[in-house]
Amino acid sequence: MTPVAIETTLHPLPLVVVLVSLFAGLAIAVLGEHQQRLRTVLNLAAAVVKLALVLWIAILVVGGSVPEFRFALVPGFDLVLRADSVSVLFASLSAALWLVTTVYAIAYLHRSSNRARFFGFFSICVTATMGIAMAGNLLTFFVFYELLTLATWPLVVHTGSRAAVRAGRTYLVYTLGGSALFLLGLIWLYALAGPQDFIAGGSLALVDLDETRALQAIFVLVAIGMGVKAAIVPLHAWLPRAMVAPAPVSALLHAVAVVKAGAFGLVRLVEDVFGASLTSDLGLAQALAVAASITIVYGSIVALLQDDLKKLLAYSTVSQVSYIALGIAVGGALATVGGMVHLVHQGVMKITMFFCAGTFATLLGVTRIDQLDGLARRLPWSAGAFSVAALGMIGLPPLAGFVSKWYLGAGAVATGQLWVVGVLVASTLLNAAYFLPLIARMWLRPAPERWPGGTTPSRLVVFGLVAPALFTAFCTIAFGVLAGSSYSPLDWATEIVRGYVP
């Protein structure tokens, strides 16, 4: 199949959806620390408006149009914000999880200092994430990708402790180093092929290039830039260290913005720039599949060795996010669907677990795995949500994680890459090995006499901590059970992949 340039319609909506949270962020910063009520209203209003706008875009896209906004950023190179069906997948995930994360963050930080700064940068993060979702070419992607780095750094160092500042430094070393390579790859690509917008099936397929080595090098440079944020081994070390950040930030890093942006970037790179067939012809798909497989197994093994709950979750993310890369690297319709849909599924599952981990720490002072004993007796709802998400991660039918793994496995078989099935099985066993003991501890062991610590905030705050996790746990179930219905993430991903794989 030869990719064809898309018919777009000029529309300000993709720009508006990006700018909404930017203005909210600026307003929050200007309001200052003490306008708590107004800040909360602004935060929630911006998140709701954003979600509504994304829905509006989704309706336009379903109707068959591709709204686009563009202007010249650098001479000859346009900043393109365009909503295609892939954008909508990522944007709706981010916008929906954003809303629940905001609710959670308001509750979680109800006593923290520097909240104006926190929520200001929080909003700028979602601006960057929307920009990444709507980016219509690699330059635009790069601009928002860097903005995301800049806006998340203050969140990582938010507490200002030594450990936080050190984690922030590690984060920058990895992300800025990666982006320097990304930029070189980008310059090289444009020098070779001229400015290009994303096209399903690969914009490079439209230019006739006989530059195997150069294309391979470009792919590697850009993929390293993406791989840092997607935490592909050995570029992952920043992620576990960034766990010193407050729980909503971890949720954000792992499920909504940063890690997802990296994985999403890999999707764009493979499907919309190089195209699956060129990627495979250059031998890059295989390389990516191997890198992703190593990451999946390595992340799970290291997760097994952790005794800190958030560290365990971090390594689990390292492992799980690479399912996305694995899916697109294996190629073929089924595996690609599996990878794309995991973008959403991993998001709702992992965010549930981070919400719960934060709740455990806030209410009971529980941060280590051996402190989880009998926790379900004290916090049955949170423990329930956590367990559902963990079972989903393991891939228990009919939860969301099962759907991803099923499609990945079926895709591997269909394309004759049976070793990938081995990776999936190993990963599933390892997932079970580190998640099942947690569930067993929470539900089966007796509770301790005294909990390690924690606070007893107001009922409203407790509700703000627990409800978001219940909602995302519900999504974990719903996305699995209702996977076959129209407009489910699976249906949407299948629709996208029709454009990628004939």
Added chain:
Amino acid sequence: MAPDALAVLVFAPLVAALAVIVAPPRATTALALAGIALTAPALWVVTAAVLGGEVVEVALAGAAPPLGIAWRADGFSLTMAWLTFVVVAFVSLHALASFPSTSDAGRRFWPMWLILVASVYALFLSADLFNLYVTLELVTLTAVAMIAIGGAPAAMRAAMRYLLLGLMASLFYLLATALLYGQTGTLDLYQVGERLGEGALATTALALMITGLLVKSAIVPLHVWLPAAHGKAPGPVSAVLSALVVKVTLYILIRLWFWAGGALDDGLAAFVLGLLGAVAIVYGSIAAIVQTRLKMLVAYSTVAQLGYVMLLFPLASTAAFRAVTFHVLAHGVAKAAMFLAAANLLAALGSDRLQRLVGADQRYPVNVLAFALAGVSIMGLPPSGGFVAKWMLLEAAWQSQGWGWVAVISAGSLLAAVYVFRVVALAYAQPRPASSVRRPGTTPRGRFGATSVAALALAVLAIVLGIASAPVLSLIDLGLPPGMAP
């Protein structure tokens, strides 16, 4: 009308300077602001003419060079003049608060400030070598005086060193001008190159001139005077020194190199200049990283950032010219913001030792934000003017297959990230309990005082330059050197 506007550009600040000296102190603010504000419409008129395809020229006193003084404005001069206006306008806003006209320091400050502004404008408009010399001397002398204005011993030492090296450099330049005049019989910047033959004398003259200009532009290894001079000067002065004063000699060098008929266009010399730039980028950045004082850190950052300009000589393409000119603008705005923010933090904290910055964000968020935003541009991260410049420069280096230059540009922005984030991380860090006692600053100010607003406004502008680059670039395109097609 446009030639008259050229005269307004120079004479409005100059007349204001004289008026400030004779008028009573309470009129100073109004006079100074009027002198600066009047240059805006003048710039506008000239810009309109240049956009209309004109090259605006005027021969003062009705005599053309070599006897008279010729002024000439094309896209390149205008771009620099606009940078001057923007920086001067915001820095003046800062100076209104930091050098109140009723104070002793203020009475000394404002006349010199206005003369400096007039000389910088005149320099960018000058079309002959001798006139350039005169304006350059005026710029240097007023700059030296303003560094020393506070009278602190360290500042006096720095000013003296700057003065001595600056005078030596001026002598080199003057000698070269005399030699060139002897050889060619003209001082016209745009004619001297055509008439200049080859030979030892011509080479000597050009070498002298370049050396003099490099000293004044503080290009490594001739930068020794800059860090102390920029680091010890009062805030508004540092801002304008880094944003404008070091750029004027680079402007002259670029003019001579690309406009004077190719007299200087020599492959080896170009490579050496580029190499000096590369060394400046790496050395300046590392030196900035190891500083223990904020303003010295910012000053060394200037040493590094000036290096990028030097890459124009080996790359010598339209793309490189655009990139470097844009870099000069972006750096000018961002560095002025950075120095103002640093000066505000110094004033508030009583010291600019980096360790003192711990927890500064909680008390002075506006200035920390201004520093950080300016830092984004200095690092060349998007979205900012610095990014657009870096992108275009990388592209230019890539097109000419200068892989070494590509490596230096990339490394430079990573090194810049080290020193910028070092400062911001300290400001974001939580003070340990023992040191959390409030130390009263010397001049407590409101959160949104004029000084903070000036810093933040310039920083925001540095970011906006990265989004609204198109109109600026179209102005730059009107001032491309002869032989370079847009």
